[in-house]
Amino acid sequence: MSGSGMRSVSIGLPTEVKQGEQRVALTPSAVALAIQRGHRVLVQAGAGRGAGFPDAAYETVGAKLVDDAAEVWSTDVVVKVKEPQETEYAHLRDGLTLFAYLHLAAEPALTTVLVDSGARAYAFETLTDRHGLPLLAPMSEIAGRAAAIVGAAHLSSVHGGSGTLAGGAAGVPPAKAVVIGMGVAGTMAARGLRGLDAHVTGVDVDLQRLYDHHLDGTIDATQVSEPELVGSHIRDADVVIGAALVPGARAPVVVAEEHVASMRPGSVVVDLAIDQGGCVATSRPTSLAAPTFVAHGVVHYCVTNVPGQFPRTASSALSAAVAPRLLHLADDVAAGRAGTHDGSPALPGALNVADGVLIHPAVADAFPQHPRSDTT
Ligand SMILES: NC(=O)c1ccc[n+]([C@@H]2O[C@H](COP(=O)([O-])OP(=O)(O)OC[C@H]3O[C@@H](n4cnc5c(N)ncnc54)[C@H](O)[C@@H]3O)[C@@H](O)[C@H]2O)c1
Structure with a gap:
């Protein structure tokens, strides 16, 4: 039993299986918080290793280490980083509460499996608070910073780029960068590219945001x-x-194929928005193992898990944001409040799927073939 007298729940922390993914959703110190609250935490052996958190660090704070993924997935609440991969679909079931990045609008197969399974799925990326999207922001910050690095690096002729140096040289103008969407990721990418002395144009539908950034x-x-x-x-x-x-x-x-075709050969597109389907017409998802392809002579970097290659920084940043919300979610699951449309008031906007129905309005709009909640 937890200190509040509430029923405790079991929480599972699986090892990520997406290609190249080294992040873990909870650090040992975050797991300690859940255990102090009275919950049981099962950690899959090796889950934190790539991020610099050995199994022993989780055991020390009281987690149970297990080898078998199925055992971790048999818990009440599974918290992980990336959306379930095909090899994980069999674990999705009625009675499970999943808390992870889901990006369902770009994942029709996963959406169908989740609807059919009866599981409750809470998405990190749609949870809102008065500042914006608090569980997307830490990874957008990291992906934005990384985009400036990989964008500038892929301009090198070694990577098939046009051989343009971001900052130019005396008497030679700098590279031109265009950032589509000046939110968290776009702002960090713009800052990074400006730090390299590139010329940066920011694009957005939100004129106030553009005004603020210009000023x-x-x-x-x-x-x-x-x-x-x-x-x-x-x-x-x-x-x-x-x-x-x-x-x-x-x-x-936002960027049509004809506009990509008009670019100089060896120019570079880094489409971070690929996890929601991409905002450049020629983008398609790539992996950390094979991050680029060339279309119309333009190098495309469309990795869906960019922060996965910086797991030490990214896991600590993600865990810090996830841990307090996970504790609320576990309390709601324990109290039987989770999964109803107005349930889990501490996680507004996060519930995407529950009891075979799409709950989030934008996700429901993307999949008219699936049942949606009456209240969306
Ligand atoms: N590929 C990866 O590994 C990775 C990692 C982290 C985040 N992301 C993705 O990066 C994207 C941006 O995330 P964020 O946290 O910066 O979002 P955000 O909400 O902070 O910013 C998004 C911006 O896009 C703007 N926008 C909306 N419609 C637009 C349009 N038609 N044209 C131009 N701008 C428009 C909004 O006004 C806002 O300023 C998301 O898709 C997110 O999932 C990808």
Whole structure:
């Protein structure tokens, strides 16, 4: 029993199976918080190893280490980083509460499996608070910083790029970068590219956001997000960063194929929005093992788990944001409040699927073939 007299629940922390994924959703100190609250935590052996957290660190705080993924998935609440992969679909079942990144608008097969399974699925990326999207923001911050690094690096001829150095040289203008969507990820990418002395144009539908960024010097120029106007900047761009988001929905396609085709050969697209389907028409998902492809002579970097390659930083940042919400979710599951449309008041916007029904309105809009909650 927990200190509050509430029923305790079991929490499972599986090892990630997505290609190249080294993150873990909870650090040992976060697991300690759940155990102090009276919950039981099962950690799959090796879950934290890639992020620098050995099994012994979890055992020391009182977690039970298990080898078998199925045993971890048999707990009341499974918390993990990436959306379940095909090999994990068999673990999804009635009575399970899942708390993870889901990106369902870009995952039709997973959505069908979740609806059919009866599981309750809470998505990190749609949870809202008065500041925005608190469980997406830490990874967007990291992915944005990484996008500046990989974008500039792939301009090198060694990586098939045009051989343009981001900052230029005396008498030679800098590279031109266009950032689509000046939210958390776009802002960090713009800062990184400006730090390399590239010329950065920020694109958004939110004019107030563009105004603020222009005033604070994050970007050199602003452009409202109208595809034809954006296209004229894309033609001259050396690097395009895709980071536009409408929470829960498929990403808006802001850059048309003809605009990609108009770019100089060896220019680079880094489409972070690929996890929601991509905001560049020519984007398709790639992996950390094979991160790029070339289309119309343009190098495309469309990795769906960019922070997965920085697991030490990313796991600590993610765990810090997830842990307090997980404790609320576990309390709600213990009290029988979770899974109802107005349940889990501490996790507004996070519930995507429950009892065979799509709950989040934008996810439900993306899949009209599935039943949706009456209240969405
Ligand atoms: N690939 C990865 O590994 C990875 C990692 C982290 C985040 N992401 C993704 O990056 C994307 C951005 O996340 P974020 O946290 O920065 O979101 P955010 O909500 O902070 O910012 C999104 C921005 O997009 C703008 N926008 C919406 N529609 C637009 C349009 N049509 N044209 C231009 N701008 C538009 C919004 O006004 C907002 O400023 C998301 O899809 C997120 O899932 C990807």
